[in-house]
Amino acid sequence: MSESLALSPELTAPGEALAGTARALYARGWMEGTSGNLSVRLPGGLAAVTPSGRSKGEMSAADMVAVDVATGEVRHAGGARPSAETAIHLALYRSFPDCGAVVHAHIPHGTALSSRVAIAGLDSASFAHYEIIKGLGGPHPEQVTVPVFANWADVSKIGDDVRRFYAGATKPHVPVLLIAHHGATTWGPDLETARNRLECLELLCQQHLLVHR
Structure with missing residues (x-):
């Protein structure tokens, strides 16, 4: 476990971005209690992940956990555990x-x-003709099918399902997914893009539910 990593820009700068985004999503009511989590890829095969059991409305860069993307090994924790959903993040990375x-x-x-x-x-939700579909970053701006994964109490099983679903993915995909009775996960080349896709997915689901009451 590398303590020096906590003081370097490799973790500090991304950690500040994660903390700021977490506070903003908490303020919207999307990360109530200690729920929700975020991560960014770091150099050297690592990822910075928000910690488990911490309010997303009170987070700082010092709270972030660095994990090895290939193995899941914790490289720096600052006294915290990585989020339980880290398995899902690592499957996507x-x-x-x-x-x-x-x-x-x-x-x-x-x-x-x-x-x-x-x-x-x-096991999926299909949408068509909504303008906001363009914001998801998928290959077809006029229609999209979003996979819906089962919600296992053992979150590592969700990570396994996600890994198998996207294993060796060669066809174009939409970088968002839903987990039944649980929530949503989105990703992108950077944190801002991933957050924007989450906002677009929530609006898409809201519009769909309004139309199909």
């Missing part, structure tokens, strides 16, 4: 070399829609 940041939050409309999909026995 391993699947997509261009993935630079991941955001996971319990967005209300996205969670409601994912629950409706799961209750219907489906």
Whole structure:
């Protein structure tokens, strides 16, 4: 475990960005309690991840945990554990070399829609013609199918499902997913893009639920 990493720009600068984004999403009511988590890819095969059990409204750069993307080993913790959803983040980093940041939050409309999909026995949600689809970053701006994963109490099983789903992905994909009864995860080349996609996904789910009452 490298204590010097906590004092270097490798973790401090990304940590400040993660803390600021976490506070903003907490203020929107998308990371209530200690829920939700964010991460960014670091040089040297590492990722900075928000810690487990900490309020996202009171987070600072010093709280961030550095983990090895390939192994999941904690390289710096600052006295904290990495988020329970780290397994999902690592599955995405391993699947997509261009993935630079991941955001996971319990967005209300996205969670409601994912629950409706799961209750219907489906594993995806399809949308068409909504203008906001363009903001998701998928290959088709007029239509999109978002996968909905099962919500396991053992979050590592969700990570395994995500890894298998995207294993060796060669076809174009949409960089967002839903977890039934749980929330949403989005990713992108940087933290701002991943956050924007989360906002677009939540609005898309809200509009869809309004249309299909």
